[in-house]
Amino acid sequence: MVKVGVVGATGYAGAELVRLLARHPQVTLEVLTSQSYAGKAMWEVFPHFYGVVENKLEELNTAELVARCDVIFTALPHGHAMPIAQEVTRQGKKLIDLGADFRLKDVATYQQWYKTEHTATALLDGAVYGLPELHREKIKHSAIVANPGCYPTCTILGLAPLLTNQLIDPATIIVDAKSGVSGAGRGLSLKTHFTETTNNFQAYGVATHRHTPEMEQELTALADTTITINFTPHLTPMIRGILSTIYAQMTRQMSSAELTEIYRDFYQGETFVRVLPAGMYPATKNVAGSNYCDLSVTVDPRTGRVIVLSAIDNLIKGAAGQAVQNLNVLLGCPENTGLDFVGIYP
Template structure:
């Protein structure tokens, strides 16, 4: 039995972690951490947990939790874990961090984009970027996993194969991405009110979204050279989902069939990445509630550009599901365990 603790259990990602873990008979959630709801029944905050969880929310005391848990999930704002992590905690438990604190290897880049001083940069090098499709073997032996962001997960999986094959100009990539409102978190914000979001669509973080350096860093590893992207996210009036449409200029004269073969080669053994058939489009509805990422590609011969497309659920593969996927790898379990949910429709 794996004893798991969730710090930040009352946010959207924390609630999704609880939903996934409570369905398993090999995991026990021993700690529902919450800064705002200490002493309250977890099911009073998420009524879908009524008669499923009888637990009460505890505080965010990660030191105390480290004595009890085999794995700690930190579904917390940037800076939380970085301000508390130490050798003692990592010697007693494994940590899967859903924030950006340890995703970016250059601390100066992190501090520039996140506008805060990193309190424990000594752990950045050790942290493994938790995208199993790229770093599966390293994840298995890690103490600290930096769970990727939702936009980066979908963007990287959509674009990386062609960069690795040297088929794209590394400075030509444009990523246009859309997200449901749950990606902004559960905190009360005017921009997320119903009247602000409903019947509306907007770009945000234009030219400066915090996920930009994370995507660039991981794509650069794949390309074997620096990659600079133009990344523009959009908020759309739906609860869940990420849709990525990326564009890149070809370096070589290749056919669409050859490009599709690249994706099939890279993902033929990846259960959670589905390369769609040629006439199928990526749609958020067909991955909702699941850990799947649907990808597809189209060659625009007229412009010598490739259109790379991806769709996934931002709370599952983009956050909690990927964290559970990483937990499975850490504990030597089948990677798909507890994550074979078929996407919901309608």
């Protein structure tokens, strides 16, 4: 059994990791840490774990944590995974970071968007952007896996076949994304207060969201040309799920059916990407509670644009599920180990 630690176990991504890891057949939950709730049992903070997860929440003691675990998951605000990564490297363990600290290869970009100094730049080269569908081989051999953000997961998977095959003008990409409120975390704010959010729909971070450079980095790599995008996230009155509606100008005339075929080829053999048949569109409810990313691709012949729809559960494929998928890649076990559940519906 692999001993794992979850640092930041009482945020939503952390708790979802605990839920998945608690049923992973090759894993022991060795350490759960929480800044706010250390000393309590996990089930006191999340009562759905009552009788299921017996772990106590601990204060973070980095050296000891790393010593006790084989693999460490960090689900922390940006900046906080850096010292843990250094200790992990020192002790020769593995880190899967659900935060932003090791996603951006360019330090200046990180510091510009996150307004924080990067204190572990030496580790960036050894870190891999943990989107298994694109970087599987590299993940196997990396000590630090930078688990992608929820919006980037959804968007990059949606655009990869188009960019790889040079089917769109890379200067015309617009990503209009809609997220459930769990993406905003368990921290209290008026934006996530029930009465303010229910029956409400709004944009936020217009042209300034921090996931923008992360998408641009990966899309640029896929296209082999610098890409700048428009990205607008929206807050949707639902709990889980992201739907990205992606627009781009096509470089040649193709039908929706032809494009769908290209997507099927591209994702051939992928367990967690479902290219939907013609006439079906992704809906967040169809992927909720699962590790799937559902995709559809539609051409508008009137304008020559393609519209890609991409849906994930932000807490699973957009966070904890993808982290477990990365763990499986690291461990060399089947990628769906511990992830072989069916989404919950309705």
